Amino acid sequence: MEVKTSLLDNMIGVGDMVLLEPLSEDSFLENLKKRFDHNEIYTYIGSVVISLNPYRSLPIYTPDKVEEYRNRNFYELSPHIYALADEAYRSLRDQDKDQCILITGESGAGKTEASKLVMSYVAAVCGKGQEVNKVKEQLLQSNPVLEAFGNAKTVRNDNSSRFGKYMDIEFDFKGDPLGGVISNYLLEKSRVVKQPRGERNFHIFYQLLSGASDDMLKKLKLERDFSKYNYLSLDSATVSGLDDAANFRTVRNAMQIVGFMEDEMQSVLELVAAVLKLGNLDFKPESRCNGMDESRVKDKNDLKEMCELLGIEQSVLERAFSYRTVEAKMEKVSTTLNVAQAYYARDALAKNLYSRLFSWLVTRINESIRAQAKTRHKVMGVLDIYGFEIFEDNSFEQFIINYCNEKLQQIFIELTLREEQEEYVREGIEWTNIEYFNNAVICDLIENNQNGILAMLDEECLRPGTVTDETFLDKLNTICAEHQHFESRLNKNSKFLNDHSLPHNCFRIQHYAGKVLYRVEGFVDKNNDLLYRDLSQAMYKANHSLIKQLFPEGNPAKVNLKRPPTAGFQFRASVGTLMGNLQTKNPNYIRCIKPNDKKAAHIFTDSLVRHQVRYLGLMENVRVRRAGYAFRQAYEPCLERYKMLCKNTWPHWKGPARQGVEVLMTDLQVPAEEFAYGRSKIFIRNPRTLFFLEEKRKQCLEDLATLIQKIYRGWKCRSHFLLLKKSEIVVAAWYRRYAQQKKYQKIKHSTTVVQSYTRGWQARKLLRELKYQKKCEEAVTTIAAFWHGTQVRREYRKFFRANAGRKIYNFTIQRIMQKYFLGLKSNLPSMSPIDKSWPARPYSFLEGVHAELRRIFHLWRCKKYRSQFTEEKKAVYEEKLEASELFKDKKALYPSSVSQTFKGDYLEMVKNPKYQKLSSAIDEKILLADVVNKINRANGKSSPRLFLLTKKSVILADQKTGQVKTSLPLPDLSSVSTSTQSDGFFALKLKEGSSSAVKGDFLLSSDHLIEIVTKLHRISSLAADREKLNVDISDEFLVQFKQDKVCVKFIQGSPKNGNSVSCKRKNNRLLEVSVPTSP
C-alpha cells in the first residue's frame, strides 16, 4: 500500500507560511528561524519557495532525494526546491505549459545555487540518451564559464554573480532537452577597473594567473604575480576555499565541452591579458604651447606588449590616449586629452573590452547550445538575477538593479494574483478583491517614457550644453517632486528640507522593498557609457579576429553619427523584453534569503532576515495568498486525510469525494463561512480551520493508534494463544500418531512374519510344482527341439556349410586324383619289364597308391610281355624259371647261365652222322645232348663222355664211338648234388638198392650244368609216378663210389693253379675240387 504523506506531516513550524497563525512579521520570522535551526531551509508560501542559505552543504540533494521528489505532488512532501522543479517540469511536459523559474534575493542569498539545483534536478529527471546527455552536459557546463567571467568575490558573496542571467531551456514534446538560450543583463563592468575594499575583480583574472602554465603565461606576456597588475585589488587576491588554479582547469574543460575551439579560447585569454595590461598604462602630462596639458603614455612597455597581443599598431593606440576626435556638424575636430581624460579613456576601454567579451561569450555559448530542431519547443526559463541591493553608497548600478527587482516584484504580484484569481474563477468561487500594495507606481516613476527617471536621464545625456549629474538631479527635482515615492532635499514641497539623512546630491526612492538613497554622481557618465571613437576605431583596426568583432562601430565605413543608445535605455528595453517573455510563461518563484552577513552556517540574524522578508514582500505574499482562502486542497486527498473524523466517511466512503467532504464538514460543524466548495477543491478561508481539522485528525489518529494497538495486542495474544493451542494439538497428534504407529508396526510385523511363513510354504510348494512342470515342459521342448533339430538338420544338411568342407575335400581329392591319374597315364614308362623308371610321386599321401600302382603296372607289363610268348619259348622260360628257383642265390655259377639259351641239343644228334647209330639206339626223344667230363673216381681225372637225356633216362656214351656206356633210368636217381661255387661239377646219386646202384654214383662236370640239372629236375617233377628229384647244393657232399663213400669237397683254388678247376683224390674218403675264385 502506498503511504500517503503530506506537507502537513512531521511539520517543523509550518511548512507553508499561509498556514501561519497568527500571521505577523514576528511569527513569520520565528517560523523561519525554527525551521532553519532544524535544517529546514525551504518553506512555502503557497507555491512560492522561500530558501534560506545554509552556508554549508546539506545532505538533501542526493540522487535518492531526486527520486523521492520525482513525480510527487507539490504538497505531498516537505518543502524542497526539488518539489518546485518537479512541479514546473511536469507541468511543462504534461500540460504543455512554458515555465519560468524566478529566483530572487539579495546577493549571497543562494540564487545562483538555487538555479543550478533546479537545472541539475531537471537534467536528472528528464530523458536520457547519448544526444540528450550531450545537450544536458553543455547546458550545465555553460555555468562554470559564465561564472568565471561574470562572478567575483564581493563582501556579500565569494562567488557573487555580477550579471543578470536568464536561461531558456528548450524541451521537445517528450520533455527531453534540446538546447537553450542565455540572455545576460548588465554586467557590472565598473568592477574591471576598480573594486570596493575587500572585493575582487572577476574570477577569470586570478584563475588565469594562478592556473595557466608558464608557457601560456609567456605567450600572453603575463607574470604570475597578482601585484604586478593595477586592476587586481590585492587585499583579497586569494579567497579561502576558492582554488583559482583548479577552477581555471574546470573552466577550460567546460569551454571545451560547450564547444569552444582551441583558438577561440586563446583569443579570449588574450583579451583578458590585454585588459590586465591596459590597467598598467600610466600617463604623464606634457605641456602644450597653448598652455593645455596633454597626456602621454609613461612607460610604453606594457602598451607595446598589449598591442602585440591584440595585433594593434602601437602608435594608433598611443595617439588615441592623447587625442580625441569630436565630430560636430560634419566637421572633425581633434582635441587633446589631459591625463585625467586619458585615465578615463583607458578605464572605459578596459570596461568595454571586458563587457563586450562577456557578451560575446554568451553569444558564443548560445551558438553551441541552441536547439537544432525547428519544431515547436517547450521552454523552461530560469532567471537568476541580481537581487535588490541597498549599499551605503548606491549609484547608477544599484538604481538599475533595483529597478529590475521592482519590475520582477510587479510581475510577481501580477502573475500571482492573476493565477489566484484564475483559480477562483476556475473553481467557481466568488472572488472578493483584496488590498495589497501594487508597486506599479514605482515602476512608473522610473520607466515612464515622459517623466520617468530613466527617460529624464537620457534626455539630460542627449541635451546639448553642459550636462552634469547636478543638472540631472535638478531636473528630477522639478519633474518628480510630486511623486509620493520620490524624495529629495530640494523637493518642491520641501518637506525633506530638514531631513539630514538625505544629502544634497542624492535622491531617495521608496522602493517596494524599502527606501534607497542614490548618489547622483556618475549617473550621467555611466548612462552615456562613452567610449571615445578613436579608441573603438583603434580596436577595430586590430589584427585580431575577436577584437574586431567586438568593436563594430569602429569600422570607418559605418561611421554612425547617431549616439549609441544609453545604458539605461538598453537596460529598460531588455528588462521590458524579459518581462514580456516572463508573462507568457507560468511563473514559479524561489525567494532566497540570506540568514547572516558572515557567510556562516547556523547563524540566523533576525534583523537581516526581517529586512529581506520586508523588501521581498513576503508578508504581502502571504496576505495575498490568504486574501481569499488560505488553503485549498483537491477533494480526494482532503477526504483521504480527514475521513477518520466522521463515522460516515470512515473507513471507506462510497461515492464522489466531494460529497464525502461535504458530509465530513457538516459532521464536524465547521461554520459555513469558513470554507467554500470549488469544482475540484475545497477552499478553507482561515488557517485556524485547517489546524482545527489537523488537530482533530491528530487526536483521531491517536485514538486510532490506540485502537490499532489494542487490536494488535489482542490479535498478538490471540494469535500467540492460538499458536500454543495449535502447537499442543500438533504435539499430541504427533505423539498419538507415533504411539499408534509403533503399535501398528508391531502388529504389522507379526502379521507379516506369519504371513510370510505361510506364503513361503505355499510359494515353495507352488514353486516345486512349477519347477517340475517347467522341467517337464523344458524336457518336452528339448526333445522336440532335438527331434526337430535333427529333422531339420537332416533336411538342410546339404545346405549347411559344415558339410561343405567334406564335399570340397572330396571334390578336391577327386580332382587331385583325377589329375594324378591323368598325369600318370600320360607319363607312364615304357612297356619293357626291365624299365625301372617310374614318375615321381606328386603328393606324399599318395605314397602307398603310387607304389601299388607301380607294382600293378609292372605286373601288368610283365603279363603283357608274357602273353606274346610261343609254346616253345614259354617252355624255355619255364625251364629258366625253374633254374632260377633251383639255383638263384645258391650257386655262384647261376648268374652266368641266365643269359645262355638252353639249347638242349648241343651235339645236333640228328644231323650229325657220327651219332646216327646212337640216336637210333635210343628210341625216345633226346631232350639234351652234350659232352660232359666224367670224373675218375680213383684219381679225379676227367674223361669226356656224351651225355644224353630222355624222358626216361640219362645215357652216358663214349664220345668217340658213341657207344652207350651207361644208361641210368631216371627213377633210379635219388638226387643231384652240386657245389655252391662256379664250377660245373655235379654228382648224380643213385637210389640204394636200384639196379644201377652197383656202378656207384657218377661225378660229372659240364659247362651246361645249370641246364642239365634243371632239365633233370623238370622231368622228374613232370612225371606223375615218380617223386621229385632232390637237388643238393653244398660244398661238401658224399658220393657212393662202389663200396666207398667219398666226400667231395670244394675249396677256393689258389691263384697258382690258374683259372681251371682241378680235382684231386686226396685219400679214400676225400676228393678235393679246387675252384678258382670267381671274379
Ligand SMILES: Nc1ncnc2c1ncn2[C@@H]1O[C@H](COP(=O)(O)OP(=O)(O)O)[C@@H](O)[C@H]1O
Ligand atoms: N542550498 C545551498 N546549500 C549550501 N550552500 C549554499 C546553498 N545556497 C547557497 N549556498 C552558499 O552560499 C554561497 C552564495 O550563493 P549564491 O547562489 O552564489 O548567491 P547569489 O547568487 O544569490 O548571490 C554559495 O557560494 C554557497 O557557498
Ligand SMILES: [Mg+2]
Ligand atoms: Mg549569484
